[in-house]
Amino acid sequence: xxxxxxxxxxxxxxxxxxxxxxxxxxxxxxxxxxxxxxxxxxxxxxxxxxxxxxxxxxxxxxxxxxxxxxxxxxxxxxxxxxxxxxxxxxxxxxxxxxxxxxxxxxxxxxxxxxxxxxxxxxxxxxxxxxxxxxxxxxxxxxxxxxxxxxxxxxxxxxxxxxxxxxxxxxxxxxxxxxxxxxxxxxxxxxxxxxxxxxxxxxxxxxxxxxxxxxxxxxxxxxxxxxxxxxxxxxxxxxxxxxxxxxxxxxxxxxxxxxxxxxxxxxxxxxxxxxxxxxxxxxxxxxx
Numbered sequence: 001x002x003x004x005x006x007x008x009x010x011x012x013x014x015x016x017x018x019x020x021x022x023x024x025x026x027x028x029x030x031x032x033x034x035x036x037x038x039x040x041x042x043x044x045x046x047x048x049x050x051x052x053x054x055x056x057x058x059x060x061x062x063x064x065x066x067x068x069x070x071x072x073x074x075x076x077x078x079x080x081x082x083x084x085x086x087x088x089x090x091x092x093x094x095x096x097x098x099x100x101x102x103x104x105x106x107x108x109x110x111x112x113x114x115x116x117x118x119x120x121x122x123x124x125x126x127x128x129x130x131x132x133x134x135x136x137x138x139x140x141x142x143x144x145x146x147x148x149x150x151x152x153x154x155x156x157x158x159x160x161x162x163x164x165x166x167x168x169x170x171x172x173x174x175x176x177x178x179x180x181x182x183x184x185x186x187x188x189x190x191x192x193x194x195x196x197x198x199x200x201x202x203x204x205x206x207x208x209x210x211x212x213x214x215x216x217x218x219x220x221x222x223x224x225x226x227x228x229x230x231x232x233x234x235x236x237x238x239x240x241x242x243x244x245x246x247x248x249x250x251x252x253x254x255x256x257x258x259x260x261x262x263x264x265x266x267x268x269x270x271x272x273x274x275x276x277x278x279x280x281x282x283x284x285x286x287x
Contacts, residue, residue, distance in 0.1 A: 039072040040064075042119040044081035052151055053120045054272065055113055056084040059131030059157075059258065060098040060188060067130055070260045071268065078269065081120055085112040087136075088188050098132050099188040102198055106139040113140075113149055124151040126272050130258035131225065132192060134158025134216070139202055141209050152213040154271045156258045157222055161203060161230040162194035166223060169193045194230075208235030215271035217257070217264050219243045224254035241267055247282035262287065 039056075046053055054075055058067035064084040075082045087108040088100040098105065113125050127137045127150055134155025140146035141153065164170060172178045172193075183190040191198035208214055214233050220242060222228040232240040243250050243257060243264060252261045266284035270277035 039068070039076050039082040040084060041081070042083075044120065046081050046120055046122050047079055050078075050080045050273065052122055052124050052126050052272075053081040053083060053116050054126050054128055055109075055116055056082065057087070057109060057127060057129035057133030057137055058084065058098060059129070059133045060088075060192070061096045062130070062133070063095055063097050066095075067133070067258065070262075071128070071258070071265055074262070074265045075269070075272075080272070083112075083116050085109065087112075088132075090186070099186045101187040102132070102136050102191040103139060103143075105136050105188065106144055109137060109140050110144045110146060113146065117149060124149055126150070126152045126154070128154040128156070128268055128272075129158065130156045131159060131254065132188065135160050135192075135202075138207070141212055142202065147209045147211050150212055152215070152271060154215045154217070154268050155231070155233075156217050156264060156268070157219060157225055157254050158216060158231050159192050159225040160207065160216070160233055162192055162196060162199045163225045163230070164194050164227075166226045206235055207233040208238060210236070212237070213271075213274075214238045215267075216240045217243060217267050217271075219250070219252050219254070219257045221251055221253045222257070239271070243267075246280040247284070249282055 056068050056072060058064060064086045068084050072082050072084065085108065086097050088098040088102070088105040090099045093099065116125055117123070129135070129137055135158040137146065137153050138160070141150060179190070190196060214235070214237060216231055216233055218228050218231040218241065220228055225231055243252060243261070246267065247263050250261065250263055252264065257264050263280055263282070263284045266280045266287050270280060
């Protein structure tokens with residue numbers, strides 16, 4: 001693919017966002033009655049319309065703020081209690097998280113969910129994650145008792161079966177010591193490579209656990225989680241969504257789909273409240 005076409009993808013998503021930046025969100029009229037003044041408001045109590053708090057789980061190299069400057073306000077303006085955590089921190093590495101061992105990150109998520117449930121009084125939470133943040137919670141659900149505390153997991157461009165980074169990881173064996181160095185310094189990255197011990201354990205015996213609804217939102221232009229179809233899950237109560245099936249004009253790649261794509265955000269809202277879902281289309285950028 002020509003380089004200028006690669007550049008057009010995130011640019012097109014930015015243009016879509018800019019086109020609606022000055023328009024009020026669909027939930028603005030409800031802001032006065034929304035139960036929260038913002039996200040990570042521990043005084044927020046879920047409403048009858050949205051009875052479960054939403055926990056946002058950032059991706060690799062992200063954090064609890066920068067990954068969610070688009071989606072968190074989108075959801076709070078619609079009356080959700082929204083919370084986000086930092087996980088996978090490495091000593092001496094500020095701001096850029098999600099680099100620690102993923103099983104330990106899942107344990108951090110477990111503690112955070114308990115805190116949110118205690119503060120809100122809810123029995124269950126819904127989880128929404130981007131990239132690693134859409135995959136890592138599956139370890140929490142499967143091995144750390146999370147299935148009893150979670151109603152739904154929504155993964156935005158999740159690397160559920162790992163990634164080959166457009167074939168770049170296939171080059172690691174040609175550099176002696178590279179794989180060991182990656183594992184030693186940034187185990188969270190090593191865990192996400194196709195065929196890693198972590199992913200083998202995670203996906204053994206099936207992708208899902210009973211009692212949790214799963215949604216995957218993917219883009220065919222994803223250049224980080226490749227091949228993009230590996231993001232999809234198999235199992236009961238799974239809905240796999242391709243962004244371009246909703247809007248063929250949407251050119252969002254791996255970062256844009258999680259940071260600013262309002263069509264993806266609309267589909268997240270549908271997944272959180274399927275009883276009141278409405279069709280996601282190109283016009284959803286105005287919703």
